[in-house]
Amino acid sequence: MKCIIISAGKIRNYERMKAYISPGDYIIAADGGLRYAERLGVKPDCILGDFDSLGYVPDAAEVYPSRKDDTDTMLAVRHGLDRGLTEFVILGGLGGRLDHTVANFSALEYLRSHGAKGWLADENTVVRICGAGDESKPVMRDSAYFSVFPFGCEYAVISLSGVEYPTERQRFDCAFPLGVSNHVTDYEKFHMIIHEGKALVIEWKED
Amino acid sequence: MKCIIISAGKIRNYERMKAYISPGDYIIAADGGLRYAERLGVKPDCILGDFDSLGYVPDAAEVYPSRKDDTDTMLAVRHGLDRGLTEFVILGGLGGRLDHTVANFSALEYLRSHGAKGWLADENTVVRICGAGDESKPVMRDSAYFSVFPFGCEYAVISLSGVEYPTERQRFDCAFPLGVSNHVTDYEKFHMIIHEGKALVIEWKED
Secondary structure (H helix, E strand, O other), X not given: XXXXXXXXXXXXXXXXXXXXXXXXXXXEEEOOHHHHHHHHOOOOOEEEEOOOOOOOOOOOOEEOOOOOOOOHHHXXXXXXXXXXXXXXXXXXXXXXXHHHHHHHHHHHHXXXXXXXXXXXXXOOEEEEEEEOOOOOOOOOOOOOXXXXXEXXXXXXXXXXXXXXXXXXXXXXXXXOOOOOOEOEOOOOOOEEEEEEOEXXXXXXXXX | OOEEEEOOOOOOOHHHHHOOOOOOOEEEEEOXXXXXXXXXXXXXXXXXXXXXXXXXXXXXXXXOOOOOOOOHHHHHHHHHHHOOOOEEEEEOOOOOOHHHHHHHHHHXXXXXXXXXXXXXXXXXXXXXXXXXXXXXXXXXXXXXXXXXXXXXXXXXXXXXXXXXXXXXXXXEEOOOOOOXXXXXXXXXXXXXXEEEOEEEEEEEOOO
């Protein structure tokens, strides 16, 4: 059972986003994400937020004050962790305000630091944070680009194989985007080892 | 004299983006950014890139191979630094592929680590990286949101005043988006001190 968090960022193609949702998943609509849940044809197990962006308070919602340290997505993350869930997919967490997108990178790291796995996903993109020992296989089998960036550290040391630009204990520094626009050339032989630091991994495919 | 880099991300409103460009600025069009330069009505002083995204090689362009460590935006950053320029505004560096946006955060840090100032700007957003001792005033006088995130470090320690949620030597951790969605309440009294680490600062205003 995955936890699907539906946030208020941007969803363009409902059919494609439905592919992330399986029967039995625990679904949380965060504030304005409720609109997307309706358009996705899913009934949330939980609706929460301050409802600033939705503009009204739905029935049976968990309502929080708008002055709070948590974003609505972070409220949803905490709620899912409290239920013991360990796999999270956040839809509608990209493509809105850039500060929310970057905040959602931190939500992924919050999940990771609490022993859970999380992705941010839109129609073309999957974002994860990987550290030493984390599962490294690409999420998409058909991605066009596989990019890595140091996250929460000055640099990460990463070996990559099965890609267009393989690396061997390469230093990826926060002051130079060396890890952008790599390509997975052999999914079966793909291997990523994070030797030091953590990596923000962004997979992207064409429409 | 500023260096304006026009990249191939997304530009929606040419009139608003023209406000970033002053007579005498040194203008670099990076690959597909040339199309935007034309629509902005500006004549680039330099056109460079691998021209994968533009699809043809313009006259008088500096042409680079597509297999290279630099993104086209990074080529432009290096070119501007080589000319001794110290103030950079990157237009068309946001809103395209998310991996490019994140790569451009590193381009800002590259500029900063080379003694130059840089912004990424779109119609609603200005992104900077600030470290200890860097100028901290908001770029926009009329921003709706002023968000800070640790960059290139596990956490940053930041004091903020003149804002809705003031902080005093607050730790902003990469695993929690505490710094998102603050507001500047008093531009004159606004003050940000970075005590430890570096911060990705994102200002955003409504359309």
